[in-house]
Amino acid sequence: MMKKTVKIVTDSVCEELDLKQTCRFLKEKDNFLILCHATPDGDTLGSAYALALGLTTIGKKCMIKCADEIPAKYSYFTKAFENKEIEYETVIAVDVADLQLLGNLAEVFVGKIDLCIDHHISNTRFADRLYLDSSAAANCECIHDIFRHFPLPLDTVSASAIYTGLSTDTGSFKYSNVTAKTHLIAADLYSYDINAAEIGRLMYDTKSRGRLELERMVLDSAEFHFDGKCMLLTATNEMKEKTGCNDNDLEGVAVISRSVEGVLAGISIKQKEADTYKVSVRTYPPLNASEICKALGGGGHVNAAGCSLTGTLQEVKKQILDVVEKNLEA
């Protein structure tokens, strides 16, 4: 089966704004459409809703759009914003590194995005203007900076939205992207009476029965190779169908695959189509995930990379294991 790829070309030049210029732009404009990335997470949603709430407080009009449905678990901040249709004039994308990440909104908004607020160093400059802080662990750090510099008034809901982005993009403050600033912002948000413990419970300790069942099946699929140095976990479409789960429910599987003592290569294989598999590779030195995935036609970082492979599950596993074996020998 051919994968549908939309080739989108824009000839606009992207102007990079600093914090002051970004705030000035937001002050001058009105009637904002704020776009989240597809398969929305806590950071893109926290960014969009906090910004919409903040700008609404000072009398501006905002609406939010996302290609995909917004999960109900974020309702503690999404329900506070009345997201009704407006005649928008200014389009802002938040936490969107590339136009394609807008999903089915990409084609609609090509060349029409006035400002992108982002923290991904890989941002492809698809918007007319870009406020980028690649040192920010979460895009919500950028949003907090905008609130403070503008200044926009924070309240419990907007602070909860920003906290959600900080927490979810950092695995609850434990990934390597966290800085002192991340914690300083969290400390500031506590002064707005946020219920961080309840947010944590909703984000991390609540799962559907289907999700629990899917986790069980994925753990059942665990295979160890090369004296336990390589672990394979598999999630097939059949597992997802049986449990009523989707790819979102597989968040975190890649983490399991490298969390076992002695494993140098933790590999999770997720079925996409009948004969197409998305492979995530997590490694510890001396293995290099980027090298392994390059050999398989993909790429990524030294300790986390990915690729797509076609074939039967057995063929896909064999391709991966051959490359891992060579890398272990080298």
Add this chain to the structure above:
Amino acid sequence: MMKKTVKIVTDSVCEELDLKQTCRFLKEKDNFLILCHATPDGDTLGSAYALALGLTTIGKKCMIKCADEIPAKYSYFTKAFENKEIEYETVIAVDVADLQLLGNLAEVFVGKIDLCIDHHISNTRFADRLYLDSSAAANCECIHDIFRHFPLPLDTVSASAIYTGLSTDTGSFKYSNVTAKTHLIAADLYSYDINAAEIGRLMYDTKSRGRLELERMVLDSAEFHFDGKCMLLTATNEMKEKTGCNDNDLEGVAVISRSVEGVLAGISIKQKEADTYKVSVRTYPPLNASEICKALGGGGHVNAAGCSLTGTLQEVKKQILDVVEKNLEA
């Protein structure tokens, strides 16, 4: 089987010290023995090692004792302190709410503890002096306060030890005990070049293959009753034997049992002896874990309680389900 309980009576009066008095006491004394609680965790160990490292830096002598073995995963800060025997004069307990929590050191040190530094509101005043900050999420917050007020110099290792206590006593900054101050201290510790991501990985994302296997078996045991309102998880001695695990490896199982959507009573049953089971009950309103466990001869808090039951596993499950059913009907 009778449980051995040592009744320890002390007739000393406990003097409460503030931060200034505590630092003065530490300045005046030397040759410290620092005691951790038994089955040591990140907070008691982080407290002890940070304090020992800090006091050693200014030329004082310290040694650390714990009734139980110190897990190897904390070696990133424990190995930096040369813990050799000294002739100690001053005994300090850290993160110890009650003398009994010293384990087999309790009898040795009854009436001989000069200072306890703690954050448990339930502290039983067993030491001659007590520095207590019950608003601290982790005892390591108290230790950080002592470093700053004394002042003692922080470095990467002592900052890592303190960070470990903050992180582990708060479930990585997501429990309800976290305050703005917790995050402010974390931000301060980042300036000492700590590797917080690696600490997080060691504390949360590393498990043995046996532990993974045990988790799989426990998930396999999941039973749902009363329209999914009650979930039972079981860990038998056979499962532990098969996977080479012990009760420590079952940490977190009670969390799983109440993390599933729609579950009001999450129950985990851990086999202790052939016909004895330890039962942990976690509830959401309107159910009350304390009421359920009281009816089964145990007790605890409104949302987390426990009891011991005897019989076959089937009998134990029936006893629990009968009580849960009555509570659901009420």
